[in-house]
Amino acid sequence: MASSQDLSASPNLLAATLVCAPSAPALTPALARAATAAVAAARARWLAEGVALDLLIPAGPAPAEAEMRLRGALDGAPVDVIVQNAAGRRKKLFVADMDSTMIGQECVDELAAEVGLKDHVAAITERAMRGEIPFEDALRERVALLRGLPGETAGAVIAKAIRPTPGGRALVMTMRRHGARAVLASGGFTAFTSVIAAKLGFDADYANRLELDEDGRFAGTVAEPIFGAGGKLETLERLRAELGLARDETLAVGDGANDLPMLKAAGLGVAFHGKPRVAAEAGARVDHGDLTALLYAQGYAREEFLED
Template sequence: MTSLVLTLVARREETSLAAQSIALARDIVRTQGETVVLSPAEAVDIPCPDTARDSLPSLRAALDGQAIDILLTPADNRRKRLLISDMDSTIVANETLDDLAAHAGLGEKVAAITARSMNGELDFATSLRERVALLRGLPTSLLETAWKDVTLNPGALEMVRTMSAFGARTALVSGGFTFFTARVAALCGFDEHHANVLLMDKTTESLTGETAQPVLGPDAKLHLLETLQKSHDLPEDAALAIGDGANDLPMLRRAGLGLAFHAKPVVRQAIPAQINHASLRAALFAQGYPASAFVSD
């Protein structure tokens, strides 16, 4: 009986998904199910029995060194009806607060605090307060400067717009700032966005070094996921959450499918479903979407 689906996704820029790799995976998980091609030489689904869970370590070892992600998900209810995604280093390639600080000559100092926070070494609220305090007195025009550096990660548009086109509610949630989430949400097509609010002195057109309270941190991300599930009357397994840092862990653990995207070590240790090589397209393949169904505009 096939109760699980093994999805293999190759990083297209580095490799292709060869027939030998697919055959090896099938042999290791001992499946008789038919391989479904989601994207030629890029992604396949392989139905497999529940015992495939025990084969994952062997499969990962066998494909080690190849730019191929291995995702094992339940066969039922694969297409999620709610997407809740982190922004920095997930939807965008940037850490926007670090970029803002860099334009003020504070890049290394702020980035060091960010790294400790994302690795779970420092309480998020404390780290945010420390970093934002360093911005006190800086001109608000630096926000526009930092925005010019923001780059969407490959597959971000496809992930959000495809899920939206198939009826999912989409929410961007960030420990960063609404100045950036509002623009990224509009660019990608998210239904809503949530983040911290940077306080500004309109008289001097400068940052005060503070954020509005309460701080949006890991507990708030989890609360948003639970609130959206309840308000849209969705079952517990209907949400896809995706993120990379320690502040994403509560929502990743709670979601029906929590995906660690090019994540920090502390996140990879806690979340089994990982995208370590491929783009955000893999989040769609993990739900059984073929590339032919992707929406990018």
């Protein structure tokens, strides 16, 4: 079943990546055989035993049909399926959301916890991420509730409550090692993105700026214009143009409604544990795996990962 050939160089073929959470390997040999048979795969290659399998699919089924067949063969197992063209899988530009994507938390919710309003603010955040209310209005409403907090609260919250999502640094560092540009594009705040971007190895970060009053406390306002869905999309398209890349050479990841324009504009747009609308509309979805799933989707084997 194994082959050392790099599937990313195969023209006019599909590649399907099956991947599960590394902490709970669920991709058994039996499931691998069933999946291989379901799409009459020409070749199967383990990227990580029990965790990630690549299937090279000959001409025939469309990507959506191949994905449907594979999900049927997996019979409800907690395994993600990403189907795409085999050629050009290793991307040269990576644009990532931060909150609930590269980190496991929503920074504005954690700031609100400092004034006893986390549940209230988290409910607004959830509605905005589901696309039920405009992102910009929701952000202004939440930020207004932070008025009076010391500006240094952001640093304290990062130390106390913010944790990177497993696999994030490996994803960024591996892609950069292979020549990709990696940027963080967040509807959150620069007080957080600057720290998280440095910790995970991003080249640059873009986000909103919380305004301070003359005493160094949050003024309850955010600098305009707000960096939201349009800003994320513009960042992806501007950097792609600057680097002279084709659409297919780009990768984007996010979980909320304000990520959708960016995800749809990328060569591979991935909903990472996304809200229902995002998972339904994005080109690919990761519901079970960690962020290394985005490396496996590009055909990287586990031994190629770089973290430091």
